[in-house]
Amino acid sequence: EFLTSATVTAFADIPFIALFIFVIWLIAGPVAMIPAVAVFIALIGGLILQVPLKTAISKSQVEAAQKHGILVETIGGLETIKSLNAQSRLQSKWERFVAKTAASGLRVRVLSLSIVTFTMFLTQLSTIGVIVYGAYLIQDGLLTTGGLIAAVILNGRALGPMGQVANLLARMNQSLTALGALNAIMALPVERPAGKRFLHRPTLQGAINFREVTFTYPEAEIAALNKVSFSINAGERVAFLGRVGSGKSTVAKLILGLFAPDEGAVLVDRTDLRQMDPIDLRRNIGAILQDSFLFHGTVRDNIALGATIVDDEAILQAAETSGVHEFVRRHPRGYDLMVGERGEGLSGGQRQAVALARALVGQPPILLLDEPTSGIDIGTEKTFISRLAPTLKGRTLILVTHRASLLPLVERIIVLDQGRVVADGPREKVLEALNSGKIKVDQA
Numbered sequence: 001e002f003l004t005s006a007t008v009t010a011f012a013d014i015p016f017i018a019l020f021i022f023v024i025w026l027i028a029g030p031v032a033m034i035p036a037v038a039v040f041i042a043l044i045g046g047l048i049l050q051v052p053l054k055t056a057i058s059k060s061q062v063e064a065a066q067k068h069g070i071l072v073e074t075i076g077g078l079e080t081i082k083s084l085n086a087q088s089r090l091q092s093k094w095e096r097f098v099a100k101t102a103a104s105g106l107r108v109r110v111l112s113l114s115i116v117t118f119t120m121f122l123t124q125l126s127t128i129g130v131i132v133y134g135a136y137l138i139q140d141g142l143l144t145t146g147g148l149i150a151a152v153i154l155n156g157r158a159l160g161p162m163g164q165v166a167n168l169l170a171r172m173n174q175s176l177t178a179l180g181a182l183n184a185i186m187a188l189p190v191e192r193p194a195g196k197r198f199l200h201r202p203t204l205q206g207a208i209n210f211r212e213v214t215f216t217y218p219e220a221e222i223a224a225l226n227k228v229s230f231s232i233n234a235g236e237r238v239a240f241l242g243r244v245g246s247g248k249s250t251v252a253k254l255i256l257g258l259f260a261p262d263e264g265a266v267l268v269d270r271t272d273l274r275q276m277d278p279i280d281l282r283r284n285i286g287a288i289l290q291d292s293f294l295f296h297g298t299v300r301d302n303i304a305l306g307a308t309i310v311d312d313e314a315i316l317q318a319a320e321t322s323g324v325h326e327f328v329r330r331h332p333r334g335y336d337l338m339v340g341e342r343g344e345g346l347s348g349g350q351r352q353a354v355a356l357a358r359a360l361v362g363q364p365p366i367l368l369l370d371e372p373t374s375g376i377d378i379g380t381e382k383t384f385i386s387r388l389a390p391t392l393k394g395r396t397l398i399l400v401t402h403r404a405s406l407l408p409l410v411e412r413i414i415v416l417d418q419g420r421v422v423a424d425g426p427r428e429k430v431l432e433a434l435n436s437g438k439i440k441v442d443q444a
């Protein structure tokens with residue numbers, strides 16, 4: 001908007017300001033001093049006012065973004081908010097931010113308007129000055145009446161563009177701040193930078209290595225993982241145990257390349273993840289994250305979401321293993337059953353089953369399951385285990401769970417506590433150590 005507005009014409013007027021003042025000087029001599037001083041003061045004043053204007057503009061943009069954030073959060077968490085009776089709290093928070101943005105918006109307008117008003121005031125003052133001074137010059141016979149009239153007209157012409165220029169400076173500030181915000185977004189690191197050549201690994205075996213991995217979430221105070229090392233062979237089945245908040249899900253996120261370690265390295269098939277194309281990596285990992293969710297669409301769409309090649313056979317097989325088939329079978333619409341936004345229309349356990357089918361559908365060499373059965377009843381879980389077990393041959397399984405019933409699926413257990421590995425070994429040994437209290441973790 002800034003570029004298309006009166007910009008070009010207004011800036012083209014600037015040289016004419018000097019020309020007009022020069023002509024006034026030719027006609028009326030010293031009278032030219034008055035508009036010259038007025039232009040000078042207007043410029044200085046305008047420039048000084050840009051400083052508070054700039055801070056006001058960035059403040060109002062930050063507040064607008066926060067207001068937007070509250071809105072998104074509220075809509076996303078509507079059911080939770082209602083169940084907690086938190087609506088009035090959120091409403092007052094919303095109203096507070098609306099008031100805030102209104103106030104800062106007003107401040108921006110007042111400031112830019114005052115710049116314009118200030119130059120208008122100077123224009124008037126300068127006109128009066130020219131007339132008064134000119135009148136004295138006429139009395140002294142140094143100027144003709146015609147000369148005075150010409151000087152007054154030219155004075156108006158010279159100062160006219162000043163108002164526009166001031167206005168433009170204000171708008172330019174607004175545009176520059178917006179541009180700065182955009183540039184900051186564009187400058188954020190991307191997962192696949194344009195110039196970067198990744199090692200292309202279309203199929204992976206499934207070996208995973210953590211080498212002294214330390215990781216702290218952005219803006220978190222303490223490290224979620226602290227010098228975590230382990231190595232998992234291709235085809236090995238490993239469970240991660242540990243208390244709430246011990247770092248299990250963080251390990252899963254690092255394996256998926258959703259975050260990069262601060263120190264140390266995560267390797268899959270002996271390749272550092274920083275050198276691997278995230279697309280290749282994730283195609284080879286079937287994952288259920290703790291907070292995975294479903295999208296608007298049919299059950300079939302949701303299962304096939306991440307797969308490159310989708311045939312009904314694969315979908316059916318994944319659905320049978322995960323238990324989706326059980327409940328879809330009884331529904332008249334079958335796999336075309338619509339799922340609403342964020343999985344509405346399905347029960348919690350059914351959502352989990354669909355997420356599980358989604359992880360299994362591509363037959364990936366690595367399965368990464370974070371609490372895969374937390375919302376599923378014991379009966380369904382049993383069937384799930386019995387169906388999953390035979391499909392695990394030759395695959396790497398990383399299983400995060402609080403449920404002892406899933407442990408027969410694995411042969412090895414790694415126990416985390418406060419972001420450190422406190423035990424790592426064959427299943428029976430680790431379970432025994434946990435039960436006898438040799439490892440200080442209240443778990444399993």
Ligand SMILES: Nc1ncnc2c1ncn2[C@@H]1O[C@H](COP(=O)(O)OP(=O)(O)OP(=O)(O)O)[C@@H](O)[C@H]1O
Pocket residue numbers: 217218219220223224242243244245246247248249250251290
């Ligand atoms: N997105 C995040 N931002 C900041 N800190 C986080 C984030 N996610 C987790 N953390 C912190 O990292 C630590 C480990 O979290 P993690 O999710 O790995 O725990 P967990 O072992 O999976 O726990 P749970 O059994 O509850 O799933 C916790 O102390 C948590 O506070």
Ligand SMILES: [Mg+2]
Pocket residue numbers: 248249250290370
């Ligand atoms: Mg977790």
